Amino acid sequence: NMNIASNMFYMMIMNYMILSMIMYNKYIINMKMTKKKEMNNYIGPLNMDIMSIIYGSMLGDSHAEKLKGGTRITFQQENIHNDYLYYLHSLLANLGYCNTNLPTIKTKLSKNGKIMQILRFGTWTYNSFNYIFKEWYITKKSNKGYIKIMPKSLETYLTPLALAIWIMDDGCKLNKGLKFYINYFKYEEVLFLTELLYKKYNIKATIQKSNMNNTQYIIYVWTESMPSLAKIVSPYIIPSMKYKFDNYLL
Template sequence: MLGNANIEKDGNGSRFAFYQEKINGEHLLRIHTFLANRGYCLQNKPQIYTRLIKGGKVRSIYRFKTFTYSSFNFIYELFYINNKKVVPYNIVDYLSPLALAIWIMDEGGKISSGLKIATNSYTLQEVKFLCKILNDKFGFDARLQSAGVLNQYVIYIPKKSIKLLVELVKPYFHSSIIYKLK
């Protein structure tokens, strides 16, 4: 939920909506297969959607949704306040090495000799909170950085924390997206 996923209210239940750029589509297809094999969504392979962005570029995106379940409502209630996605107060309880790997596969990117995690939609306080959790729970030196846009921030993990980060998340990384850790 910290990355490229949303949860939507639908009637009396909630459903997840996953999306990922086509270039990183194998990661999303792995999530889809995991969920489809457990009966949470259709078996059909996610379709590629295109949309026009600034500068006339076309983005190709895989997208799929799960079925709607009332048992997903508690997740919606954790991550949304007034229909706005937020960082839950108890995210530390859910942020495992696997969850961190998925978050980085969704929103991570190599920058300089470190790694950034896009957190542009979160508030300054939320990004500071996430940095504190990453530092306290995993021993990183995660730092807040401006995203270059007013009131948007990213998490930067510097070179000195990369070895530890890679040791934690590499076992969960899909081979098609391992480049984000190099």
């Protein structure tokens, strides 16, 4: 039953939140599994919880990869946000979409030559994730590689949970508002997302240019919309990410 599953998932998030208030940088994983064959979640449609997590993170730093046996989703954060990455891992592990091995710190050379410490993990590969790949990517004209796009199905899957994941993944506090750097998408796609925020949640936001070449954009959520946004996503925001809401989340 979808409602029962969603209620159980909500309780899992609340359990994590309560534990985090007591012991920081902790996570809850209710089982121990390291192999996909130990699960049967490849049977049947994807539920709204897993779709919300993936769609919210795909607006940020996550990406999908098409492989021979299907598609997998990879999640990544800098080590300074390790609490969030562990939280995200615990959600996916408890839903049975990745192994329960704790992500470890890796080093990565950034474009400006800076050495970064990152945490990364991926889901197992699923044929059911192929739909997500088709929604989020198109083939380049040269037929070499793919281009990330903004899917129209986002209207269905931009749930309060997806919004919370996107904020924790890629949102930045700016004065009394919130901003998102949108590095992959065209202006028309960013406009679609901004209009969707208003259509679904009455959240007002402005599109701003983020570089001199006008190829990247920022979505800035108005201060007047922050109390409403905070109320919508508050059940899912972990303690270490509440700073992004200033005093709107107590």
